[in-house]
Amino acid sequence: MPYKQFDRNKLKLRPLVERIHDVKQTVIKAVDGEIQWKDDPKYDLLAEAILNAKHKGATVLMMYGAHVIRTGNGLLMIELMKRGLVTHFATNGAGAIHDFEMAMIGATCESVAKYISEGQFGLWNETGLLNEAVNQGVKDGLGFGEAVGRCIWENEFPGREQSVLAMGYHLGVPCTVHIGIGSDITNEHPNCDGAAIGEASYRDFLIYTESVTGLAHGVFLNFGSAVAGPEVYLKALAMARNAAHQQGVRITDFTTAVFDLLPIESEDFEEAPPKTDPRYYFRPWKTILSRTVADGGRSCYICGDHSVTVPNLAARVIKLDREETGR
Template sequence: MPYKTFDRSRLMIKPISERIHDLHLPQMLVSIDDPVPDFSDPSIAKISAAIVEAKKKKAPVILMMGAHLLRKGMNPLIIDLMKHGFINHIGLNGAGCIHDYELARIGATTESVARYIHEGQFGLWKESGELNDLINEGADQGLGLGEAVGKAIIEREYPFRSTSLLAQAYEMQIPVTVHVSIGSDIIHEHPNCDPQKLGKASYQDFLVFTNTIDHLENGVYLSYGTAIMGPEVYLKALAMARNAAFQEGREIRHFTTAVFDLQDLGEDWHQEIPKNQAAYYFRPYKTILVRTVADGGVSYYVRGDHAVTFPVLYHAIMETSGES
């Protein structure tokens, strides 16, 4: 028998001008001219060297990230790496797309769950929900979610589009793929969320992402603060790509992976640990650092705050390449 569903027409959607924003441009943005943070990890030099080598070999460098890099104000550094050819694919979760869109449109983002969940207003803002319209229009045109939103930000001339990852990548023709989990993002609360078009657009992005993974030989995969979406999407895409490559007599084995996070993984992260240890269930560990590089790849783990480790990596790449 059919189950009853929630009637979204009952919702009260408020204008975003009534929302208290926790993050604002330009105060949150870092600059390429800011001093390099004091942080030392020998893996940084090896990762930056692998990225520079990947560019020379015309192999992809993928940045798979949660929303925290964006919320830490790293967009200018990421955009500059794209301009120099050191990042040629970005993977985001749904939250990353929403933050980037809101920042491009109104120069502010992020609301307090504690402040708004009591009356159920969390996420229910008119302008945020209009992101669904952009996704729906893009899906009708056969566009992936990331491309659709980046295109719209440019065409609608949102005031802060120059610091938008989605917009700048669209103009550089660099794919930004958005990998959503339905029900996990605020725009899924809204009456204009069309799950068929949302799924179609995000699945298109998954296939675009898998195509990049299909060329990962000699490339680099960076995982920044994405503990579930990143490793799971990467794992399935790599399985598909290796399946096709095996039939074609190719290999996708010699590449570099690097995980940046806060988890304490101990001194040696190159071997799987027993299931009775909590770190076993940290997906980037077993998936990105161990299993998928076990037959020819190299992996690194850098533990630290993204606000510190990403600027350090950025400057190491530019110094190693001689383009600083």
């Protein structure tokens, strides 16, 4: 006997104009705006690694959690995209939702405490348009990120030029979205098609994996994605190396970096912590900083809020690129 399923027709969705937004468009940082400067040599080393990767035509992949968008880093990321300094952006479902809402209405983010109590959390009409974008995108052979980016760009959302996904679509730079079904507010909506979002995100995983095949001499950056970031990267690298090894090729000699809020009292990431150490279960350390560069590469960890870390790295690498290109 099939189990009883929740009837989504029972849900009442409200318009976004009625929602109290915690994040407004004013949070978006200008490319040459003032930043909270951090005197940390690791930023300079990473900037040089990114520029070297550009010279060699290697992949520079930036994976990020939703907080990176909520703290207003979109224009900085787009500038890195335009300059060919980051060749692939990847995020989770929440990252796509915040990008979509910010482009559409210039605001995003709601109080979970307030709206979960009211039974209204995530249930806003216009946000569900993202599902329609993905549904149509799948029919057209697109992945999740490209489908959402196309919707933002072609429907001329007011903030489309501040949207990472839209500018990725416009400039032809892959921006992929790696979802967990049931973990995003758009999954609550009656127009959510599980088959479509699964197919779209799996296409993105294969696009992501193709980018990882070019990671030798490149850079992998992980900003605040503690589960999807390391896990998607790990499987993609396994696939890429499997195919490469059959051709006698090794995907090594690349740089990885993790940016997160967890204080780690260590500068030696060659060995992951033992299982008796709670830090062992912080996946970015054992996966990104240790295991995947063990065959040749280097890694570093920078602790800080993304409102500080993204601008600090972007400012340095853009400066190096300007000195070289004259623009």
